[in-house]
Amino acid sequence: MKLLVLAPILAPLITAALCLLAWQRMWLQRAISLLGGVVFTCSSVALLGYVYSYGIVVMQPGNWPAPFGITLVADLFSAVMAAVGSIVGLAVLIFSLTGVDQQRQQGGFHPLLHTLLLGVSGSFLTGDLFNLYVWFEVMLISSFVLVSLGGEKAQLEGAIKYVTLNLLSSALFLAAVGVLYSTVGTLNLADLAVRLGDADPSGAPSVAGRILLIAFGIKAAVFPLFFWLPASYHTPPAAISAVLAGLLTKVGVYAMTRVFSLLFPLEGDSTQTLLLWTAGLTMATGVLGAAAQNDIRRVLSFHIISQIGYMIMGLAMYTPLALAGMVFYLVHHIVVKTNLFLVAGIVQRLRGTCDLDRLGGLYRDKAWLAFLFLIPAFSLAGLPPLSGFWAKFILARAGLEAERYLIVAVALAVSLLTLFSMTKVWAEAFWKVPPAQDTPATEIEGSEGLRWMVVPSAALASLTVAIGFAAEPLFELASATANQLLDPKQYIDAVLGGA
Amino acid sequence: MKSLILITATRYLLPLLLMFSLFLLLRGHNEPGGGFVGGLAAAAAFALFAIASGVERARDLLGVHPRVLLGAGLLIAISAGVMAIPVGLPFMTGLWSAIELPAIGKLGTPLLFDVGVYLIVLGMVVTIVFELAED
Numbered sequence: 001m002k003l004l005v006l007a008p009i010l011a012p013l014i015t016a017a018l019c020l021l022a023w024q025r026m027w028l029q030r031a032i033s034l035l036g037g038v039v040f041t042c043s044s045v046a047l048l049g050y051v052y053s054y055g056i057v058v059m060q061p062g063n064w065p066a067p068f069g070i071t072l073v074a075d076l077f078s079a080v081m082a083a084v085g086s087i088v089g090l091a092v093l094i095f096s097l098t099g100v101d102q103q104r105q106q107g108g109f110h111p112l113l114h115t116l117l118l119g120v121s122g123s124f125l126t127g128d129l130f131n132l133y134v135w136f137e138v139m140l141i142s143s144f145v146l147v148s149l150g151g152e153k154a155q156l157e158g159a160i161k162y163v164t165l166n167l168l169s170s171a172l173f174l175a176a177v178g179v180l181y182s183t184v185g186t187l188n189l190a191d192l193a194v195r196l197g198d199a200d201p202s203g204a205p206s207v208a209g210r211i212l213l214i215a216f217g218i219k220a221a222v223f224p225l226f227f228w229l230p231a232s233y234h235t236p237p238a239a240i241s242a243v244l245a246g247l248l249t250k251v252g253v254y255a256m257t258r259v260f261s262l263l264f265p266l267e268g269d270s271t272q273t274l275l276l277w278t279a280g281l282t283m284a285t286g287v288l289g290a291a292a293q294n295d296i297r298r299v300l301s302f303h304i305i306s307q308i309g310y311m312i313m314g315l316a317m318y319t320p321l322a323l324a325g326m327v328f329y330l331v332h333h334i335v336v337k338t339n340l341f342l343v344a345g346i347v348q349r350l351r352g353t354c355d356l357d358r359l360g361g362l363y364r365d366k367a368w369l370a371f372l373f374l375i376p377a378f379s380l381a382g383l384p385p386l387s388g389f390w391a392k393f394i395l396a397r398a399g400l401e402a403e404r405y406l407i408v409a410v411a412l413a414v415s416l417l418t419l420f421s422m423t424k425v426w427a428e429a430f431w432k433v434p435p436a437q438d439t440p441a442t443e444i445e446g447s448e449g450l451r452w453m454v455v456p457s458a459a460l461a462s463l464t465v466a467i468g469f470a471a472e473p474l475f476e477l478a479s480a481t482a483n484q485l486l487d488p489k490q491y492i493d494a495v496l497g498g499a
Numbered sequence: 500m501k502s503l504i505l506i507t508a509t510r511y512l513l514p515l516l517l518m519f520s521l522f523l524l525l526r527g528h529n530e531p532g533g534g535f536v537g538g539l540a541a542a543a544a545f546a547l548f549a550i551a552s553g554v555e556r557a558r559d560l561l562g563v564h565p566r567v568l569l570g571a572g573l574l575i576a577i578s579a580g581v582m583a584i585p586v587g588l589p590f591m592t593g594l595w596s597a598i599e600l601p602a603i604g605k606l607g608t609p610l611l612f613d614v615g616v617y618l619i620v621l622g623m624v625v626t627i628v629f630e631l632a633e634d
Contacts, residue, residue, distance in 0.1 A: 020570030
């Protein structure tokens with residue numbers, strides 16, 4: 001059953017290769033892409049099921065024992081992230097079949113999307129710090145091409161900002177890897193954890209820890225390193241924005257969590273205070289930035305930043321409940337955020353714009369779409385009984401238990417502002433009378449193929465509702481994950497002991 | 500600006516470079532060389548031909564679209580890794596056959612993996628060179 005760890009990496013890789021071979025035959029390429037996406041999702045979910053019932057799965061490719069070869073590890077945290085990532089990946093894939101224009105689909109959208117998913121699941125499943133860097137690069141390069149695919153002027157401008165800051169982050173990451181390797185002499189995460197435990201906590205490794213914090217901070221778009229995100233996420237087509245918004249920054253959060261639970265545990269450290277401040281400022285700046293925007297996708301981009309703050313808050317508090325809250329929040333956020341971008345894509349398709357000034361009257365024309373927007377939007381703002389309410393509730397409760405009142409107050413205030421911002425989008429795009437000067441506010445490209453854009457969005461919305469009404473199983477999963485994160489010994493024993 | 504000297508020289512250099520790239524590929528198992536540098540040498544051969552006789556003819560000479568090389572190379576490299584799984588060994592474990600060929604040595608999955616890398620590098624570099632030359 002160890003093959004299950006490999007499946008979420010092999011499936012998108014083989015799919016991407018086959019898509020390249022089927023380049024000329026579009027229908028075949030789509031069929032391969034869809035089939036590959038289904039296999040990918042099934043294998044990732046199966047991996048989660050397996051890890052939940054039988055514990056951490058470790059595989060040593062090439063049969064090299066643990067500290068020497070590159071290890072693939074699926075603990076609960078990896079498996080949860082891989083499973084959720086694959087679910088939204090599949091949703092975006094179905095959406096893109098009709099939601100991305102023919103020209104982009106023929107220009108390599110499908111192989112690129114699968115390469116991106118490959119990078120994402122590789123990042124989640126690797127047990128080696130340098131290999132994590134490689135997966136980050138796989139992800140970065142394919143996302144760079146996806147952002148600029150189509151070559152519109154705004155896209156290229158966004159892509160340049162995106163790639164510049166992300167390359168800076170990669171360089172920092174690589175520098176930290178170099179420092180760690182030269183001082184500690186290993187890059188296997190489990191082995192690093194053991195050796196760093198014995199090392200002098202004030203020496204070079206802790207510098208590497210701080211560099212990693214900045215590198216992953218850029219990837220995760222935390223305050224004050226988030227500028228690339230709102231500059232680039234609204235430029236490509238909605239399907240591409242959706243997959244970037246749903247997954248990429250969260251890989252940064254994943255990497256940060258992994259490093260600061262396994263390698264440099266946060267207990268009582270000055271990094272903890274730093275992270276708490278970062279969390280609060282990220283939440284606040286993100287939501288305030290969103291309030292000033294007037295384009296649905298730009299509003300949503302700023303909300304990503306604000307939501308990242310909540311996850312960092314969970315990580316920074318570093319109690320079992322707070323970490324469970326973070327995992328819950330990650331799952332909730334990936335589903336909801338991807339869905340909001342998909343809905344924005346449907347609005348764009350119907351009205352040809354996402355500009356709030358030019359939109360209006362969507363509720364009268366398309367009540368179902370308004371409903372489809374309302375579920376993830378209210379969930380994002382944290383209204384009961386949707387998934388976001390539980391996510392915020394757990395974090396707030398964890399904050400009160402840990403007696404960190406300030407951050408809880410910030411979190412609640414930001415939550416209120418999020419609601420304000422979502423109501424604004426609702427009022428402007430769906431409720432108000434459409435502006436008269438834009439009378440051709442009818443359907444732009446016709447609604448053929450619209451069904452396949454709505455189905456994945458509706459599926460993600462029902463997932464949000466399902467998490468809301470049955471929060472208990474997910475909370476149990478999140479708690480189990482948190483306990484595993486807080487007890488690195490399980491991870492280390494699985495990797496080094498069972499080799 | 501076609502140069503007769505370059506065209507004539509390329510006629511002799513192209514097969515030599517391609518043979519050298521294969522030599523690098525096969526040598527790579529135990530000594531410096533391998534799929535990556537072999538692929539680069541092969542791509543250099545096609546780039547030289549493209550400079551001498553034009554991209555159009557270089558594409559004809561290559562016979563397949565570079566994309567096909569990429570896809571095929573990836574699949575070959577993956578298959579080299581996957582072969583270990585039915586035998587019960589972890590992914591990517593090297594398998595060796597007993598057959599020993601004179602110049603090459605033992606055949607095994609690492610050679611197959613290198614062939615995949617060779618094709619990927621060739622496809623990638625040739626794509627870049629052709630695209631840039633056509634602009």
